[in-house]
Amino acid sequence: MTSEHRFLAHRHDEWYPVARSDRLRERPLAAMLFGTPLVVFRTRTGAAAVLVDRCPHRNVPLSLGRVRGDTLQCIYHGWEFDQDGQCRAIPGLVGDVRARERRATAFACVEQQGFVWAWGEAEAAPTREPFRLPYLGERGWTTAREELDVQASLHATAENALDVPHTAFLHGGLFRSQDRARREIDVIVRRFEDRVEAEYVGESRPPGIVAKFLAPRGGNVIHFDRFLLPSVAQVEYRLGDSGLCISAVLSPLEDYRTKLFIAFSYRLPVPGWLVQPFLRTFAMRIFRQDAWMLARQTETIERFGEENYKFTEIDILGAEIYDLLRRGRIPEPSRLTAPSERTLRITV
Amino acid sequence: MTSEHRFLAHRHDEWYPVARSDRLRERPLAAMLFGTPLVVFRTRTGAAAVLVDRCPHRNVPLSLGRVRGDTLQCIYHGWEFDQDGQCRAIPGLVGDVRARERRATAFACVEQQGFVWAWGEAEAAPTREPFRLPYLGERGWTTAREELDVQASLHATAENALDVPHTAFLHGGLFRSQDRARREIDVIVRRFEDRVEAEYVGESRPPGIVAKFLAPRGGNVIHFDRFLLPSVAQVEYRLGDSGLCISAVLSPLEDYRTKLFIAFSYRLPVPGWLVQPFLRTFAMRIFRQDAWMLARQTETIERFGEENYKFTEIDILGAEIYDLLRRGRIPEPSRLTAPSERTLRITV
C-alpha cells in the first residue's frame, strides 16, 4: 500500500516456504510469492518443483493441470513442463517441441524440514541454504506443522506474533488475563545483524494454560521472543529439560497478505502425542484471533489510505523488525558477533 | 464521483447526525462522515462521544472495543481514550501514558432531539447549534425515529425525498395512482437564503392512504415540501389541528452514500400510539423503495462514469437544492428575510 511497505516486501534473494511437504501429493498446489502466482508440484520420482502458475501458451493456471511422470501437464492443450520449466510435450505438434520461448518460468526449490521452499527470484541460483528450524529431529522433541493465511503485511504479522502486551486483551481468557495482579519485569533486548531477541526476565511461569503443561509445578521459565531474517517469528519457553519453541516462517504473498508456515516443537514431561492435539488446537486458536485482528487492521489501513502508527517503549520488537526488514540480510557472518543490548521494564 | 459532487459533499462546518440516541447503549457504534470512519460511544455517565474509528497505536477500529467508565478501550492492546480523544491508559507501560501524539482524533458531539450529532470538522469548535426539528415535544404531537442507508449522493437523496412526480410510478399502488384522473394544480416555490419550500395549492387531500388518517372527511390540506440547509428534507401536511411532518436529516457518509435520520411527527384525531405502527411501516416502505431506486441510479451513474440529468419545470426542487448545497449556509440571519417566490403548474 505505502511505498515503504512495497520496499519491505521485496527481499527476493531469500528462501520462503510455499507448501507443507505433507500436503503436496499427486495434485499440484497453487501458491503465491511477491504477488506472483506459483504452482508447486511433485514429480513421480518425489522431487518438488515450483513454476509460475501460468502456461506460456494460452495463459491458463498450470495448477489446474495434473502430474504425468516428471512433468506437469496443462489442462487446456496438454502442454507438459518439467521441473526446470522446459517444455517437453505439445500434443498435435509435428516435430521438436523444445524452444526457449516455450519455457514456463521456474523457481529454485528445495524440500527441508517438512516444508517446500522456493527461492524468491525466478530463474536464479540460490546463494545460501533455507533457514533451519531448531530442535526438529532432536531427541525427545516432537514437532507439528500448520499453515495460515493472514491479510496483513509481513511486518505487521511478525510484530503481532512477537508482541506481548496484546495477549491480555485480544486473547483475554485464553491466555493472559487483564484483571489479574500485574507486576513489573525486565526485558533484555539483544539486537544482532540478522535477528533481534527479547528475553523476559523474572516471569514466574509462562502465562495462561500453556504453563500448566510446561511448568506444572511453577518455577522460573526462560522466555525468548525472536525475529530472524529473512522472515521467522519465534517464541521459545524453556524450563529445565522441558521446552516449547514455536517458529512461524512468514511468506510474503502480497504487500498485505502473508502466509505463516508454523512449526510447533516441544519436549515435555508428558508424552508428545498426548499433548499435541491440545497444544495445536490452543495455539491455532490464538493464531486465528491474531489473523482476525490483523485483517481488521489492514482494512482500517486501506480505508484511511495509509499506516499511521504510534510507538511506545513496550512495542519492543516492532521497530527492530522494521529496521531488520528494511536493511535485509548482511551476508558477512563475522559481523553477527557483536549484538547491541538494552534493558527495559514492562508491566505484565 | 464527479468533482462537482465531491464539492457538494464537503460542507464540513455543520452538524450531522451520526446515531440514534436510543441505539447508543453500552456497545460503541461504527459510523461515518465524509468518508471518515467514526466510532460513537456513550460513557458510563451518559455522555455521547465521537472519535475517528482508528486506534492511533496499531490502526485497528476502536468500534470493536468496549466502554470502561469514561473511556473507550481498544480491543487489541487495551489502550483507553476519553471523549476528547486523550489517551488515558496503555497497559504494560511504566510511567505516564499521556502524550499528545497518542491522542485519538475527536469530533465535537451533542445529543439533541433523540439523535447524536457530530460537527463535521475534526478537533474543531462548533460555531452554531444543530438543526432543530419542529413539533418535537409539542403538546399533542407524537414522534417516531428511523434511520436508513442509501447508496446515493446527498443531493440525489434529498431531491428524491421531495419529488412529487415519481410517487405515482415508483410507489404505484402504495401512494398515488398513475391511472386515476389527473388535474392541474399550482405549486408556489419560495426560495430563502438557507432553504427552499414548495407549497401545493388546491390538492383536495394528500394522496393515497395517508389521507385516510389525516383527513378522513376530505377537505383542503396544506402541503409543503422543504429542503433546509445543511441537509434536511421535510414533507409537511396540515389540516386544521391535525398535522404530519416527516423530516429526514441527511448525513453524507461518502460521495455516493447517504444516511437518513428520520423523525416522523404527527398530531391526529386518533391517538398517536394507535397510528404509529401503521404510519411508520407505510412510510419506511416508501423510503425503502426510494433507496432501491437510488441505488440503481448510482449503479447506472457508475457504469456510465458520470451523471447526465435532463431537467424539466416539474423537477421543482432538484435544481434549487443543488444551488443551496453549492452555496452553503449564509451565516447572517438578516439576509433570510427576502425570499424569492414563483408559481408553476403541475398535473397530479
Next chain:
Amino acid sequence: MTSEHRFLAHRHDEWYPVARSDRLRERPLAAMLFGTPLVVFRTRTGAAAVLVDRCPHRNVPLSLGRVRGDTLQCIYHGWEFDQDGQCRAIPGLVGDVRARERRATAFACVEQQGFVWAWGEAEAAPTREPFRLPYLGERGWTTAREELDVQASLHATAENALDVPHTAFLHGGLFRSQDRARREIDVIVRRFEDRVEAEYVGESRPPGIVAKFLAPRGGNVIHFDRFLLPSVAQVEYRLGDSGLCISAVLSPLEDYRTKLFIAFSYRLPVPGWLVQPFLRTFAMRIFRQDAWMLARQTETIERFGEENYKFTEIDILGAEIYDLLRRGRIPEPSRLTAPSERTLRITV
C-alpha cells in the same frame, strides 16, 4: 485490458446480436455492447428496439421499466420513449414533452433469423445487412439456438471455439480422447479478405460421440472451421446429404466479456426433433467447459496484468483471427475473390 485488445474490440460499424427473438416478450431485456448497457424491448406491434439503458431524466435503467403500446416507460417517473428514443410522455408536465435533449439514445435494430441485432454505433445508419447464418430454413435442416456469457475477449473466445488441439484435453472423455492412437493429417488454411477457413483433410470421421449421429457407418467427413468477420465462429461437418453446422455469433460486451449467440443447424439421417435434445445438451456442455477455461485464462491475464501468448504452427486460426479483427472488414466485395492458401500437418 491491453490497448491492443481495446482496439480489437472496437469495430463498431457492424451488426451484433443482442437478444434471442424467442426471449424478447413483454418484459424489456438488459443487454450490453462495447461496455454500453442497452435495453432491448418489443413494442405491442411486435417491433424490436434498442436504446441505451439509461433514462435521460434521472439516469436509472430503462430495463427496469415496462412496455406501454409503442413506448418503453421508465419505472421512476414514468417518462416514455419510443423505438427511436423520442420522448413521448412526461407525466405531470403541462405542455409539449418533446425536446431534443430529452431523447434516449437509440441504436438501429433488426430482427433476423431468430436474433435481435443492433448496429454497433449509436444513432447511426447501418451500411449493410447483418450476417446471414447458412442452412436456416433450408429443406431438411433443423436449427436450435442458445446463448452463453463468457468472461474472455472476443478474440480468445473465437480462437477457443475453433481450436482443435484442446479438445482432446479440456473436453477429454466427452469429445476426443488423448489416449487413442494418433495420426497425422493435413489441414488446408484458406485466408480470404473477410474470413479464414481451415479444412481438415483425411479425418476418418468427426471425433467422439457426435460422429455416431452424423456418420453412423463411418466414412470420410468434410470438416471446416471458419472465422468470418465481424465475429462469427463456425464449425461445419458434412457427409453426403448429412450436415452439422454450428455458428456462434460473438457480441463484444466488454473488453474481457463476450456473449455467444449460437445456432445449431443440422440435417441428419434421423429426425431432427429426436436428435436435438441430445445434441444441444452435448454441445452446450462443451461450450460451458470452454467458458470455464476462458474465465480462468482471463483471471490469469488479470493477475499478471497482460496477455503473454506463445504461438505454434498448430494454433491454426488464432493469429489469423487476430489479424482479421485488427484489419476489420474490407467493404469492397471484389477483393474477396483471391484467398491465400497454405497446408500444414497436425497430429490428431
